[in-house]
Amino acid sequence: MAAQPTIPRRCLFIGGGWREPSLGRRLPVVNPATEATIGDIPAATAEDVEIAVAAARDAFSRDGGRHWSRAPGAVRAKFLRAIAAKIKDRKSDLALLETLDSGKPLDETNADMDDVAACFEYYADLAESLDEKQRSPISLPMENFKSHILKEPIGVVGLITPWNYPLLMATWKVAPSLAAGCTAVLKPSELASLTCLELGAICMEVALPPGVLNIITGLGPEAGAPLSSHPHVDKVAFTGSTETGKRIMTAAAQMVKPVSLELGGKSPLIVFDDVDIDKAVEWAMFGVFANAGQVCSATSRLLLHEKIAKQFLDRLVAWAKNIKVSDPLEEGCRLGSVVSEEQYEKIKKFISTARSEGATILCGGARPQHLRRGFFIEPTIITDVSTSMQIWREEVFGPVICVKEFRTESEAVELANDTHYGLAGAVISNDEERCQRISKALHSGIVWINCSQPTFVQAPWGGNKRSGFGRELGEWGLDNYLTIKQVTKYCSDEPWGWYQPPSKL
Numbered sequence: 001m002a003a004q005p006t007i008p009r010r011c012l013f014i015g016g017g018w019r020e021p022s023l024g025r026r027l028p029v030v031n032p033a034t035e036a037t038i039g040d041i042p043a044a045t046a047e048d049v050e051i052a053v054a055a056a057r058d059a060f061s062r063d064g065g066r067h068w069s070r071a072p073g074a075v076r077a078k079f080l081r082a083i084a085a086k087i088k089d090r091k092s093d094l095a096l097l098e099t100l101d102s103g104k105p106l107d108e109t110n111a112d113m114d115d116v117a118a119c120f121e122y123y124a125d126l127a128e129s130l131d132e133k134q135r136s137p138i139s140l141p142m143e144n145f146k147s148h149i150l151k152e153p154i155g156v157v158g159l160i161t162p163w164n165y166p167l168l169m170a171t172w173k174v175a176p177s178l179a180a181g182c183t184a185v186l187k188p189s190e191l192a193s194l195t196c197l198e199l200g201a202i203c204m205e206v207a208l209p210p211g212v213l214n215i216i217t218g219l220g221p222e223a224g225a226p227l228s229s230h231p232h233v234d235k236v237a238f239t240g241s242t243e244t245g246k247r248i249m250t251a252a253a254q255m256v257k258p259v260s261l262e263l264g265g266k267s268p269l270i271v272f273d274d275v276d277i278d279k280a281v282e283w284a285m286f287g288v289f290a291n292a293g294q295v296c297s298a299t300s301r302l303l304l305h306e307k308i309a310k311q312f313l314d315r316l317v318a319w320a321k322n323i324k325v326s327d328p329l330e331e332g333c334r335l336g337s338v339v340s341e342e343q344y345e346k347i348k349k350f351i352s353t354a355r356s357e358g359a360t361i362l363c364g365g366a367r368p369q370h371l372r373r374g375f376f377i378e379p380t381i382i383t384d385v386s387t388s389m390q391i392w393r394e395e396v397f398g399p400v401i402c403v404k405e406f407r408t409e410s411e412a413v414e415l416a417n418d419t420h421y422g423l424a425g426a427v428i429s430n431d432e433e434r435c436q437r438i439s440k441a442l443h444s445g446i447v448w449i450n451c452s453q454p455t456f457v458q459a460p461w462g463g464n465k466r467s468g469f470g471r472e473l474g475e476w477g478l479d480n481y482l483t484i485k486q487v488t489k490y491c492s493d494e495p496w497g498w499y500q501p502p503s504k505l
């Protein structure tokens, strides 16, 4: 087991330095795998949001933007690469902090830190290539006009992020917004803020210009709400629950402030009868048990072709019982605790409601007997599910999969699309044409074929319906933080000639 680090005592990161929260309040940090309080984080309030937004505004326009917002992309790229290098240097201690904060297995948090560094590097490249894309000409039908576009940073952005991949979800917003030339105020989740505060320390080490990134921790209503409604915040990018997303959209609408929303999901995984069962079982498990199912894109509704359903479920149960559920610091752990007691109780309630509505808990459904403390839940498989049950309709955000059988392809698609959400979907089949048909038929922003969850920084990420709108990652992620300006020039020597000139005296 890895050595336990001292949890750094950080303040709010504002204007390039640490600042005590205005009301002097702090929130406890609880390790969900042990239930021990291991540290605390500052609790920002509206007063701190004011200071942070002012710092970001100042950084955006300081010296006419020459040092950041209007600087060559290569200048910003240099800082993003320096941040990536520091993340790599500190990979093991950041991964450990994130595991202690969230209960995720250490193998997962190590992989997340690789993704964080890769995301900063990717957007460093895009920051550089942004300059080449400036002034791209627009073809016009009149020769006496010339037009081109400028891609400009939106301004000061508020970035509000969840706890399930604390530093990675923050990075999906911080890296592209800074690459675009925006300045930002990041508000991570109060349930897991430690690594985001360390990002502040890294920004100091690389001498990021003061105020370019500000990090305020605290409760949603106290720190997130004033940020999303702040008149000097030009855009809000939010990842979190659909309920909070609605609040943020309502607040932003009062000022016609643009928002992008990455929200929840209830994604399907369709498995046909022409597959290698064990391979498909492993993807089904990865799709819903990785990160204890606390994944927005978790494929938590499993649709099995009736011909393989019995065999598939027997294998799924056998594989699920073989998962190493343990303290997330233990070598080989594949299922840690969920993030908090509240989340633990919520998941247990989902399972008991499913049972009371007539579903069968085929496997799991309780605390593992060998773990007396911590918020652990066994991998849980639920069958005999009807489409009206809560377990079919609502996002659990836990290691819980519900299963239905289908007979035909069209029935599978209908069941898959039977949801208000539209983040992701997956299909496993050896029939390539069928996979292509299904990828078109699914109402979601992401489709995986013969897998579930692999994510690449180059490819767009985001949902439809109540899973939100806007796309992160890839070049679309950069566009989120750019505004397009057209510049049109009249280039003829002739007068315009619409009005009669006044007659000469």
Ligand SMILES: NC(=O)c1ccc[n+]([C@@H]2O[C@H](COP(=O)([O-])OP(=O)(O)OC[C@H]3O[C@@H](n4cnc5c(N)ncnc54)[C@H](O)[C@@H]3O)[C@@H](O)[C@H]2O)c1
Residues within 6 Å of the ligand: 160, 161, 162, 163, 164, 169, 187, 188, 189, 190, 218, 219, 220, 221, 223, 224, 225, 226, 228, 239, 240, 241, 242, 243, 244, 245, 247, 248, 261, 262, 263, 264, 265, 295, 296, 297, 395, 397, 423, 462, 463, 467, 468
């Ligand atoms: N689509 C995606 O890419 C994606 C990725 C990760 C998580 N998620 C979703 O996130 C949810 C889990 O995360 P969570 O529990 O942290 O979500 P949440 O909505 O409770 O909190 C998200 C963030 O919003 C803040 N917040 C809460 N109330 C607020 C308010 N009134 N105004 C402004 N900010 C407020 C929180 O403090 C936190 O920082 C799940 O629904 C999951 O599907 C989606």
Ligand SMILES: C[N+](C)(C)CCCC=O
Residues within 6 Å of the ligand: 164, 165, 294, 295, 296, 297, 453, 454, 455
């Ligand atoms: C697919 N990943 C990489 C696990 C990230 C999912 C982000 C949402 O929870």
